Amino acid sequence: MRLKNLLKIQVFFIVFSCMMYRVLAQNKMTPELLWKLNRVSAVGLTTDSKWVVYGVTSFDIVTNKRTTNYYKVPTFGGEAFEIKDFKDIVADKNLSPTKKYKLSIEEVKVKNITGTDLYPNLPLSNVLVYDNLNYRHWDTWEDGKFSHIFVHQVVDGKVDSIGLDIMPNEPFDCPQKPFGGDEDYTWNPDGTRVVYVSKKKYGTEYAISTNTDLYLYDLATKTTSNLTEANKGYDTQPLYSSKGMLGWLQMDMEGNEADKNDIIVSINGTTSINLTKDWDGTVSNFIWSTDASKIYFNAPINGTVQLFEVALPIKGVTTVVKQITNGQFDVQSIVGQSENKIIVTRTDMNHASEIFVIDLKKGDMVQLTHVNDAFYSTLKMGNIKKRMVTTTDGKQMLTWVIYPPDFDPNKTYPTLLYCQGGPQSALSQFYSFRWNFQLMAAQGYIIVAPNRRGLPGFGVEWNAQISGDYGGQNIKDYLSAIDDVSKEPYVDKSRLGCIGASYGGYSVYYLAGIHENRFKTFIAHDGIFNTKSMYGTTEELFFVNHDLAGPHWEDKVSKNYEDFNPIEKVDQWNTPILIIQGGKDYRVPDGQAFGAFQAAQLRGIKSKMLYFPEENHWITSPQNGLVWQHEFYKWLSETLPTKENSAQ
Numbered sequence: 001m002r003l004k005n006l007l008k009i010q011v012f013f014i015v016f017s018c019m020m021y022r023v024l025a026q027n028k029m030t031p032e033l034l035w036k037l038n039r040v041s042a043v044g045l046t047t048d049s050k051w052v053v054y055g056v057t058s059f060d061i062v063t064n065k066r067t068t069n070y071y072k073v074p075t076f077g078g079e080a081f082e083i084k085d086f087k088d089i090v091a092d093k094n095l096s097p098t099k100k101y102k103l104s105i106e107e108v109k110v111k112n113i114t115g116t117d118l119y120p121n122l123p124l125s126n127v128l129v130y131d132n133l134n135y136r137h138w139d140t141w142e143d144g145k146f147s148h149i150f151v152h153q154v155v156d157g158k159v160d161s162i163g164l165d166i167m168p169n170e171p172f173d174c175p176q177k178p179f180g181g182d183e184d185y186t187w188n189p190d191g192t193r194v195v196y197v198s199k200k201k202y203g204t205e206y207a208i209s210t211n212t213d214l215y216l217y218d219l220a221t222k223t224t225s226n227l228t229e230a231n232k233g234y235d236t237q238p239l240y241s242s243k244g245m246l247g248w249l250q251m252d253m254e255g256n257e258a259d260k261n262d263i264i265v266s267i268n269g270t271t272s273i274n275l276t277k278d279w280d281g282t283v284s285n286f287i288w289s290t291d292a293s294k295i296y297f298n299a300p301i302n303g304t305v306q307l308f309e310v311a312l313p314i315k316g317v318t319t320v321v322k323q324i325t326n327g328q329f330d331v332q333s334i335v336g337q338s339e340n341k342i343i344v345t346r347t348d349m350n351h352a353s354e355i356f357v358i359d360l361k362k363g364d365m366v367q368l369t370h371v372n373d374a375f376y377s378t379l380k381m382g383n384i385k386k387r388m389v390t391t392t393d394g395k396q397m398l399t400w401v402i403y404p405p406d407f408d409p410n411k412t413y414p415t416l417l418y419c420q421g422g423p424q425s426a427l428s429q430f431y432s433f434r435w436n437f438q439l440m441a442a443q444g445y446i447i448v449a450p451n452r453r454g455l456p457g458f459g460v461e462w463n464a465q466i467s468g469d470y471g472g473q474n475i476k477d478y479l480s481a482i483d484d485v486s487k488e489p490y491v492d493k494s495r496l497g498c499i500g501a502s503y504g505g506y507s508v509y510y511l512a513g514i515h516e517n518r519f520k521t522f523i524a525h526d527g528i529f530n531t532k533s534m535y536g537t538t539e540e541l542f543f544v545n546h547d548l549a550g551p552h553w554e555d556k557v558s559k560n561y562e563d564f565n566p567i568e569k570v571d572q573w574n575t576p577i578l579i580i581q582g583g584k585d586y587r588v589p590d591g592q593a594f595g596a597f598q599a600a601q602l603r604g605i606k607s608k609m610l611y612f613p614e615e616n617h618w619i620t621s622p623q624n625g626l627v628w629q630h631e632f633y634k635w636l637s638e639t640l641p642t643k644e645n646s647a648q
Helices: 002-024 031-036 373-377 437-442 460-464 473-485 503-512 531-537 541-547 555-561 566-572 591-602 622-639 643-647
Strands: 039-045 051-060 065-074 081-083 101-109 145-155 185-187 193-198 213-218 223-226 235-240 246-250 262-266 272-274 285-288 294-301 304-311 321-323 330-338 341-348 351-359 365-367 384-390 396-402 413-419 446-450 491-501 521-525 577-582 607-612
Touching: 031 622, 039 330, 039 341, 039 351, 145 193, 185 235, 193 235, 213 235, 235 285, 246 285, 262 294, 285 330, 294 330, 330 351, 384 473, 396 437, 396 473, 413 473, 413 503, 437 446, 446 473, 473 491, 473 503, 491 503, 503 521, 503 566, 521 622, 531 541, 531 555, 531 566, 531 591, 566 591, 577 591, 577 622, 591 607, 607 622
Parallel strands: 304 330, 413 446, 413 491, 491 521, 521 577, 577 607
Antiparallel strands: 039 051, 051 065, 065 081, 101 145, 185 193, 193 213, 213 223, 235 246, 246 262, 262 272, 285 294, 294 304, 304 321, 330 341, 341 351, 351 365, 384 396, 396 446
16 A cells, blocks of 8 residues: 555656746747856867866846856766866866976057146146047957067976066057957967967058967077068967977958958968868867868858868878768857767857767767756747748758747747848858847747848858848849748738847948838848948948948949948838947947837937947847847837737
8 A cells, every 4th residue: 555655646746846947848949048048168178078168157237247167077978077177187287298387478669649648747648649540349449459479487386476478569469459369379389489379460450350370489689580481361269289280270361351261370380281172161169180181170051060170281182171060050159079089069040059079980969968958848939941942043941940949930020130140150050049030930930040141151152142232142142032931921021120239220321211011110220321420430441441342432342332232222111120339349339220120210210229339249148138129129019019928
């Protein structure tokens, strides 16, 4: 009897647990839940390559702050352990291989820019004085300080606090601003030299060029030589192999930030070989194999990001790029190699970053970290499907279609056309904490995300086409995608919206003037509204020189400032629009949003502007992020309601 009762109790708890799981699994993503997700970032492998060290960052909405804790997990799977510090178990790339020297990055005052620099007797002045361009960059005004590398001696394990500046009095940066990190410099294998990346141009020359070079600094002679002087485009990410060969990434064309990125290897210090010259793709990041016989890299392909390998050339054998992984996910970053495994971070449109291990022979992937598994187990998530769309010029375009949880093909849904930014950023299986497709779908929307012209992963020609043709074929690609998906009976053609940021924001502004009443609402974040004023106020002029084909006063590029200029189409605007802008966005300055909002208001169009004075081209703080999302979905509920919103 006791056994029967015990069995009944066990059955009850099993059934109850299943019921509770089903109840929990009814959750759909909300902005608050999205901000509760932990964010996983890889630190690196331990020195014995047996453990992966990673950070887990959480956000406190109340305090608007972030906290990061660190863990390690075996490279071949197993339990993760929290650690207080990783300095003694992960190699310090700032420490020379001989452990005699250590590098540091310090801000050095080189130019007098501020009023107090120029007039010390006027300490309360706050003026900035410029006689050249590059007076501001990304989200920061130039103040005359530059990031320099310092070399410190290490004696008996102690680092001398006084270091040697290897770029003395130079008005140049390393790491590069605004996004450069420790990938911008490296020790050579014997610890006698430092290779670093710098764009050694100042002022206007800096603003119109992408010509970064690799510089070799010799500690013994205190001399610097330019290793890549012949190349006029980007040279980045220098990295030595275990056998002393230097590899790096290179773009050929000066002024083109989205040129084909190739892997270059210096075989003997004088001869360089382009390992990916004949491969129709562009490289994101790379590492050397532990035996220095090949290079592993990740790159966009067919709406995803995958892991590839390329072997060093052997006499009589042609170098061939080999794809290792394949699936509906992104290999986001490459952490390192452990025996016959590669450790990476991976995302897809429904899952934030986790760490995976890849079998190099089979390409199989096994998840190592499970930071957010419990969170996702409580969520209902929609399906993400590939759809091939025929464009107006007869090409096949991969389009991602994201469906709501509990999607029913017998019902109809409002549908959003998502316009990717960049304009040449991959529309892959990324996971965004702002433009989150799962969150959009959870509100009852279908999302159509086309890999229109200009996006990498479909060959160099497809990627390059958009430059100089902002309002051309790629805009037709957008409309081909939304028109094709709208043929489905479950798409409510009377409830279509269009959303996007950066170049996607430009796309929204431009489509608002030519969409022929397809859309019932628009949302534009940090988009170009007036190409002429954009040219006059943006900071990296090489970008507009290439993408808009030069200044607006040159006749040969008039179509980009007239035919393809959204402000010239305002007389056709007739649709509600939400405009979002960061005050510290110097790439697409805030005057673009002000002009668009003013035009919409004066034309009597339902419109709203969200202005974030302390945000840049992105939204970075938790509370601002929540405001962004709540206003985003509030706007959609007003202008493009779902059935649920309509019933409320």
